[in-house]
Amino acid sequence: MATFPFNNFPDTQKILYESADGAFHIASGYDKEDPQNENAPKVLSxxxxxxxxxxxxxxxxxxxxxxxxxxxxxxxxxxxxDLAICLLQCIKNNPVIDKSGIDKALQILNQQTT
Structure with missing residues (x-):
């Protein structure tokens, strides 16, 4: 589902991966407003x-x-x-913009899924 997920504050959204041609991005951030999830502003996506x-x-x-x-x-x-964790683990060893950002996102996602 395509959404407007991330709060519009620079410190809440982080580009974790950018393709070599700059055409594709993977980002982490906190959901803006999700009526189905009252914790959306606190849940990393x-x-x-x-x-x-x-x-x-x-x-x-x-x-x-x-x-x-x-x-x-x-x-x-x-x-x-669960899919995000798999994806981040796969790209972690490829050239990425912010490897520490991927590690932090993986840590938070793993905590959220337990």
Missing amino acids: IGIRWVVSRNDNQQNKKPSLGYPNAHSKPCWFILPD
């Missing part, structure tokens, strides 16, 4: 998105809208915690 989508490339959009998006606003696809 991992989101993924294409910063530059195929559609952006085909239409040569500048600035790019990325994917997912809703009503011309960028969205993030929030991963379930």
Whole structure:
């Protein structure tokens, strides 16, 4: 499900991975407002998105809208915690922007799932 997950404060969202071409990001952050989860502002989530989508490339959009998006606003696809843990463990040994951020996210996610 694509959502607007992360609070708009710079210290609450962290880019954990950026593809070599800069088109794909993995980020951690705290959910903004999730009516189904009263603890959303305190629960770390991992989101993924294409910063530059195929559609952006085909239409040569500048600035790019990325994917997912809703009503011309960028969205993030929030991963379930167990899948997020697997993904972060896989990319941990690849070139990433912030390896310590991945370690911290893994620690919090593991605590949340127990």
